[in-house]
Amino acid sequence: MKRRNAWFGLLLLVLLIGAGGRALWLWLDRPVERVSIRGEWEYVSAEYLRTQLAPLVRNATWLSVDLGELRDGALDIGWLYEARVSREWPNTLVFELIEQEPIARWNDDFLLNPEGKPFAFAPLEAPADLPDLAGPVGSSEEVLDYYQSLTPRFSRLSLTLQQLRLEPRGAWRLQINDDTWIMLGRRQHDIRLARLAASWQRELHRFTDAIRYIDLRYPNGVAVSWHGEETFDATVE
Template structure:
């Protein structure tokens, strides 16, 4: 009899603890009433981030919210490179947000971060002064890497690049900051760039503002077209 009463007491205690735990969970799992955002941002604003995050936590509750799923959804917000989320007593979520660092435009509708990963910039404006890069889908890292390789070469000629384009068949085109195009083609890049440097230092630099394009796709020379002349040959050698 005593053993039976002991088991009954244990069962009642377990039921009471279970009911208490359930009540405690329901008391703690209240609707999220506040979302805090933290971080340092140069391009995005706190108002933009709050507007983008608000739909993600609508109808969510403090304990039941799946922070991993919330993070995945927040990563789809434009301009965010990293998202960390934590709970804050009694009914708040804290979003620590790291923004993307744009280093170039990409195919008109995107920007590139330093790793060459595209991200959408809308609805924000494109920051001024970024180089304009373009290429086939999936080539953004390759194009950005080549842009960084070319930059010191042209800097040695007191020139800077405003555009770099990789054509679908593999040819490269470069636009200088003075508006002139350089047709680099698909082959012998180092030889062709060395030929450009020699021609620029010897003569072309004196007429830079009048150059429409420089075509390096010749075996032993450089072709120059001037403003007002006919369109250039569009072959990709």
């Protein structure tokens, strides 16, 4: 009899603890009443972030909400590079947000971060004075790497590389100083760029504003088209 009473008492204690724990959980799992957004941002604003995060926390409760899902949802906001989400007593969710660092435009509707990963910038404006890069889907890292390798070569000629484009068939073309295009083609890039540098230093630098485009796709030499002239025919690769 005593053993049976002891088991009954233990069972009652477990039930009371369980009921108490559930009551405590329900008391703690109250609706989220405050969202704290922390970080240092240059391009996004706190108001923009609040607007984007609001749907993620709507109807959320403090204990039940999945912090991993909240983080994934935050990273779907195009301008965010990293996000950390935590709870803060008694009913606050804290978002620590790191924004993307844009270093180039990509295919008109995207920007690139330093890793060459595209992200959408709408509904915000893209920063001004970024180089304009373009290429097939999946080529952003390759194009950015090549742009970064070309930039010092043009800087040595006192030229600014503003656009770089990889065509679907693998040919490269680029723009310098706002309005001069250079047709680089698919092969022998280093040889062709060396030929361009020699031609520029020897003569072409005197006609910077008059050059429409420069075609390097010839076996020997450089072809130049001038503003105001008809486009010439050229044998290409």
